[in-house]
Amino acid sequence: MRGVLIGILVLMAAAVGWLTYDWYRTTQGGEAFGAPFTLVDQKGGEITETALRGQPSAVFFGFTHCPEVCPTTLFELDGWLNLLGEEGEPIQAYFVSVDPERDTPEVLDNYVSNVSDRITGITGDPEKVAAMAKSFGIYSKKVQLEDGDYTMDHTASILLIDRSGDFFGTIAYGENSDTALAKLKRLVREG
Numbered sequence: 001m002r003g004v005l006i007g008i009l010v011l012m013a014a015a016v017g018w019l020t021y022d023w024y025r026t027t028q029g030g031e032a033f034g035a036p037f038t039l040v041d042q043k044g045g046e047i048t049e050t051a052l053r054g055q056p057s058a059v060f061f062g063f064t065h066c067p068e069v070c071p072t073t074l075f076e077l078d079g080w081l082n083l084l085g086e087e088g089e090p091i092q093a094y095f096v097s098v099d100p101e102r103d104t105p106e107v108l109d110n111y112v113s114n115v116s117d118r119i120t121g122i123t124g125d126p127e128k129v130a131a132m133a134k135s136f137g138i139y140s141k142k143v144q145l146e147d148g149d150y151t152m153d154h155t156a157s158i159l160l161i162d163r164s165g166d167f168f169g170t171i172a173y174g175e176n177s178d179t180a181l182a183k184l185k186r187l188v189r190e191g
Helices: 002-028 069-088 105-113 126-135 177-190
Strands: 038-041 046-048 057-062 092-097 119-123 140-144 150-154 158-161 167-171
Touching: 038 126, 057 069, 069 092, 069 119, 069 177, 092 105, 092 126, 105 119, 158 177, 167 177
Parallel strands: 057 092, 092 119
Antiparallel strands: 038 046, 038 119, 057 158, 140 150, 158 167
């Protein structure tokens, strides 16, 4: 009798799991990670969520006035892509500004171009950038400084997006380089 009860519980758990999966799949409507967006790249051209489809992507949200985290992350990402060589060529890399008020396309172009020719800067209308960041689960907040200037608090992880535009994982700020490279290789193979 005990075996029958355990069997029934296992079947019920499997049924609940399947129903939860099916509900999630149908409510998401097959859409990729993040909401649709229309912003501009560092050259002033329109860029939409379709840029994150068809090839694996690495997306970092930051800002050009960032004193340490953003330049370090961009430098590391560029270095990892260079180390991967041809293996990493499918990866498209993006730097999305969480400070579009200061980070115009021209400012972004100058900033990103000084670090990498593999990373594309993205900016745009502040409300549209904020909506995009929120849909990707990115935290950002303007923090006033004593001298009247401001800085930005923000999520400091690189998001990995697969070919279909779905979330694939993250590379944390300060993550071990070997681990980051392994994640990027896996993104190319499986993503």
